Amino acid sequence: MIGSQRDENPAGIHLPLEPMPGHTSRGRLERVLRRGEFAVTTELNPPDSADPEDVYNRAKIFDGWVDAINAVDASGANCHMSSVGICALLTRMGYAPIMQIACRDKNRIAIQGDVLGGAAMGVANMLCLTGDGVQAGDQPGAKPVFDLDCMSLLETCRIMRDNGKFLSGRKLTTPPQLFLGAAINPFAPPIDFRPHRLGKKIAAGAQFVQSQYCFDVPMFRTYMQKVRDLGYTEQCFVLVGVGPLASAKTAKWIRSNVPGIHIPDSVIKRLEGAQDQKKEGKQLCIDIINEVKEISGVSGVHVMAYRQEEYVAEIVDESGVLKGRQPWKREIRRDDQMVADRLGHILHDDITETQVDMVKTAH
Amino acid sequence: MSDTQPTVTQATLVKKAAPKSDYKPADVSPQRRVQRSFAVRLWSVRHSRLLEWFYARFADMFLLLHPLWKGIGYGRVEGPVKFVEKRVKGFMFDCRMCGQCILSSTGMSCPMNCPKQLRNGPCGGVRANGNCEVEPDMPCVWVKAWEGSQNMVHGDRILTVQKPVDQSLRETSAWLRVTAQAAAAREAAAAAKNRAANTGASA
Numbered sequence A: 001m002i003g004s005q006r007d008e009n010p011a012g013i014h015l016p017l018e019p020m021p022g023h024t025s026r027g028r029l030e031r032v033l034r035r036g037e038f039a040v041t042t043e044l045n046p047p048d049s050a051d052p053e054d055v056y057n058r059a060k061i062f063d064g065w066v067d068a069i070n071a072v073d074a075s076g077a078n079c080h081m082s083s084v085g086i087c088a089l090l091t092r093m094g095y096a097p098i099m100q101i102a103c104r105d106k107n108r109i110a111i112q113g114d115v116l117g118g119a120a121m122g123v124a125n126m127l128c129l130t131g132d133g134v135q136a137g138d139q140p141g142a143k144p145v146f147d148l149d150c151m152s153l154l155e156t157c158r159i160m161r162d163n164g165k166f167l168s169g170r171k172l173t174t175p176p177q178l179f180l181g182a183a184i185n186p187f188a189p190p191i192d193f194r195p196h197r198l199g200k201k202i203a204a205g206a207q208f209v210q211s212q213y214c215f216d217v218p219m220f221r222t223y224m225q226k227v228r229d230l231g232y233t234e235q236c237f238v239l240v241g242v243g244p245l246a247s248a249k250t251a252k253w254i255r256s257n258v259p260g261i262h263i264p265d266s267v268i269k270r271l272e273g274a275q276d277q278k279k280e281g282k283q284l285c286i287d288i289i290n291e292v293k294e295i296s297g298v299s300g301v302h303v304m305a306y307r308q309e310e311y312v313a314e315i316v317d318e319s320g321v322l323k324g325r326q327p328w329k330r331e332i333r334r335d336d337q338m339v340a341d342r343l344g345h346i347l348h349d350d351i352t353e354t355q356v357d358m359v360k361t362a363h
Numbered sequence B: 001m002s003d004t005q006p007t008v009t010q011a012t013l014v015k016k017a018a019p020k021s022d023y024k025p026a027d028v029s030p031q032r033r034v035q036r037s038f039a040v041r042l043w044s045v046r047h048s049r050l051l052e053w054f055y056a057r058f059a060d061m062f063l064l065l066h067p068l069w070k071g072i073g074y075g076r077v078e079g080p081v082k083f084v085e086k087r088v089k090g091f092m093f094d095c096r097m098c099g100q101c102i103l104s105s106t107g108m109s110c111p112m113n114c115p116k117q118l119r120n121g122p123c124g125g126v127r128a129n130g131n132c133e134v135e136p137d138m139p140c141v142w143v144k145a146w147e148g149s150q151n152m153v154h155g156d157r158i159l160t161v162q163k164p165v166d167q168s169l170r171e172t173s174a175w176l177r178v179t180a181q182a183a184a185a186r187e188a189a190a191a192a193k194n195r196a197a198n199t200g201a202s203a
Helices: A028-034 A052-060 A083-092 A108-121 A150-163 A191-204 A217-229 A248-257 A265-273 A277-292 A311-319 A334-348 A355-362 B010-017 B030-035 B039-046 B048-064 B066-072 B074-093 B141-151 B155-159 B174-202
Strands: A039-044 A068-071 A097-102 A125-129 A179-184 A208-213 A237-242 A298-303
Touching: A028 A039, A039 A052, A039 A237, A052 A083, A068 A083, A083 A097, A083 A108, A097 A108, A108 A150, A125 A150, A150 A179, A150 A191, A179 A191, A191 A217, A191 B141, A191 B155, A208 A298, A217 A237, A217 A277, A237 A277, A248 A265, A265 A277, A277 A298, A277 A311, A298 A311, B039 B048, B039 B074, B039 B141, B048 B066, B048 B141, B048 B174, B066 B074, B066 B174, B074 B174, B141 B155
Parallel strands: A039 A068, A039 A298, A068 A097, A097 A125, A125 A179, A179 A208, A208 A237, A237 A298
Antiparallel strands: none
């Protein structure tokens, strides 16, 4: 069953897709968005291990439900497997990762190298972030780098892609083909600057943006109104960040400890009033998706279900945002299946063959 | 025998002074947090329009003095000018001497005071009260920058995308660099005009 799915390279799932006119990358996410379909992205909880299976198992639960998976770059300044490493593993298996690049840990020399390396591995989407301060994480004694900021990082990637040059002006023999993303937070002060900041990001090169967790839909609606008035929704795809809250207690903890997440009192009250808070949190997330998907200018959702990844499929299913569409799903190839059918017993049967036996059966 | 007192560090003082409920990030140097007062910096932001006007006149004056700087030599004058610039801007804006001043594009709020040194706008971590994510008792530099830029005539300069910081210009005088560049631009323009006039005359 090679190439039977849409957005798959017939020559192999790990290969980039055919270039298309008007597209800057050879990835799946850009195709989905440019076709005008409602995109779903999610975040992979990076493992604290050196076992590739940990990454594959965590990616498997999203199969057939999401269009791209964010490989986070030490989010919250906590140490995990690097985004480059996760992307290397995911691209091998045909997934469409969004490689996050944070400015906190790497200077411009390292970052430009990683952009080239990532693109060479087949990463089509890169998300340029400033990154949380080191004080937020498990190693507050680390040196914060912040050589570039998200804006100059976006511009650097755009220059590498469009002009085929490093920031220094030195030429690239093959420029990376990228779909560039950025983050927005419409819920933090200065509120009236936020839409203009999106404009700056678009000017710097952002083609899609993923927002911070949205729990305050009216606030997001006013933000989108301003963004539409400024004409930014035609230049950029907006994906709204959503996610289930596990309980009212976690919501309160997040509100006071995680910078930049705005949770209104009404949300906490609703969770507190519920019998099963976890279920209510999921329902709340679905309700928010149903509300934001109707806002014009919204091109998709970014479901962040930290440590509740198994709910992503249910949330996407129950909210019906895919409208019956099935995103790319990893399937076993027909020839692999044939080999497995005929020779699979070798793995499972407990046969001990001695050389003497082998010689006997050979004649 | 020795009456060794337990050393009282700044960190201990901060810990005692701040209420227990306060969020205390571990990495922020307590020295910085104790010693800093933001009164002058905030005054500068509130009077950004006045300072913008003043800065424009000041830049013109520096450009007028270009022959003098050139006469003495920009290299030789760098030391004394930097000495003054560092202290004046240090007092007014808590300047960090990045050497590539963009105060006029950031509402007279120095972006290098941002713990992440962002030069293109606020990060997503700004607290609901408008304070910094990293230093909870400091007003976000970019919230102030936005306020300051609203007062200014060329406030929309805050919307231009700034290039990454050139670290090799640290601890050099931005005033002299801007003046030298303006003078060079003026000379180039004059030369181009001359050339145009000459070709016009010869034709």
